[in-house]
Amino acid sequence: MAQAIETPEISEFAFGYVMTFSLSTMHNWPGVSGWTPLFAPYMPTQIKEKVLGIDVALCSQSTSFCLQYKRSRAVVRAHGNLIEPAYWDKIGVPMPLQYPFYRVQFKGSGDREQRETLAGLEADFSAWPDIVVAYAAPCFHTYKELDQVYRQGMHYPLNGNSAPRSAAVMFKASDFDLPDGEDHHISFDGIHPFGFRHSEEVKTLGVSKIAELAQVERGRLAERAPILRKVLDRYATKKRFGQVRSEMTLSDILRFFGYNPIGRRPAPDELSLFLSRGLESTDVDLTDDEAAVAARFRSLLQQPVGFFSGADVGGETPRSILDVITDLFVADQRAIQLIGSPILTRVTS
Incomplete structure (x- = not known):
């Protein structure tokens, strides 16, 4: 049987x-x-x-x-x-x-x-x-x-x-x-x-x-980034994975925008030059045009989320674009601890 x-x-x-x-x-x-x-x-x-x-x-x-x-x-x-x-x-x-x-x-x-x-x-x-x-x-x-x-x-x-x-x-x-x-x-x-x-x-x-x-619509990543950072921070702390950097360096931000600053100086006609100089603490060696672009980029990073789309960001203290980028950066440092690779950005170090 x-x-x-x-x-x-x-x-x-x-x-x-x-x-x-x-x-x-x-x-x-x-x-x-x-x-x-x-x-x-x-x-x-x-x-x-x-x-x-x-x-x-x-x-x-x-x-x-x-x-x-x-x-x-x-x-x-x-x-x-x-x-x-x-x-x-x-x-x-x-x-x-x-x-x-x-x-x-x-x-x-x-x-x-x-x-x-x-x-x-x-x-x-x-x-x-x-x-x-x-x-x-x-x-x-x-x-x-x-x-x-x-x-x-x-x-x-x-x-x-x-x-x-x-x-x-x-x-x-x-x-x-x-x-x-x-x-x-x-x-x-x-x-x-x-x-x-x-x-x-x-x-x-x-x-x-x-x-x-x-297929579920999850909403804008910019709005969810601080939650993801907090969840991964708590989990990593619980598992005693150690601390990660909570601030982004100039190199980190440049990598986020797809430019690796290590090993060469960007050509004058590249957007990367403006990004790099726009984040530096001094405007030495900038031409008048470069200084204007650098200042504009620096101010854009401080704009609230939704600035580019004109969306109503709401809240008493709207989060800046740099805040969101930093949340994604920290979340990815935790992801590297967990699985050995970033999951949201290009930043690996």
Whole structure:
């Protein structure tokens, strides 16, 4: 007789590779045009994975994803020893999940500590809604299905018995606990927007919902920059990563505008010359025309955000353009501590 529960034919790494590849090319999904990664997927070392609790970070100017990958076992038919139908029979309610449904196992202290770390990361980043911190698991378990998803794309639904099945789901560590030191599992079918840990409901995000999140308008980065800086500052302080510079030097600002001042003096006809001299404390050697341009640039950096567009910046003390640039700079210094690379600017030192 065929088994009721089938073990996965695929490794966690294989699923993670296909999921990462599909999310990285999400701008090719139907209806998802605004999501593009800022840099290659970040995959931490084993040491940093224990600190962060994730397998991959995919960063975008809209929604970013910090994910811990799991693989799934498939429950393909009813069986008297299954916990899920037994619970629902006990309370006299038809089981909401459809066969086949899937289980992600949590066993031992390692999975428990991983869940606590991921839940902590989610809480630390809660003030920055642009980041989704979650587990990701497949709604399939065979290599044939993996190959189908890889060739067609994660956005194509798989065939269910009565409804299309999402190829994968995400669920948050904060939506469930792992009590009493025993083994547990989260059950889901990829059809309904929920799963269960026994009777405890766990919200799941299918691929269509993930695509919706990727399209969410996040507002102007200038307005969100101080929040991001504060979130990363608090997280880095909590993890004892050490201090970073809170002010930008002349070289930092020039790099922000795409000019590397090290190693050569800019030609007189380059805009970079005006930027450089406009930020210097003295106007020695400037011609009258250069001095005028330099003074103008210096004043522009002190203008409130929205100056160029004419937008109403509001507030009693509007933030200057230089304030915003500095927030992005500091946030990126924290990003370098976390993942080894800036995520918003060109400034790497």
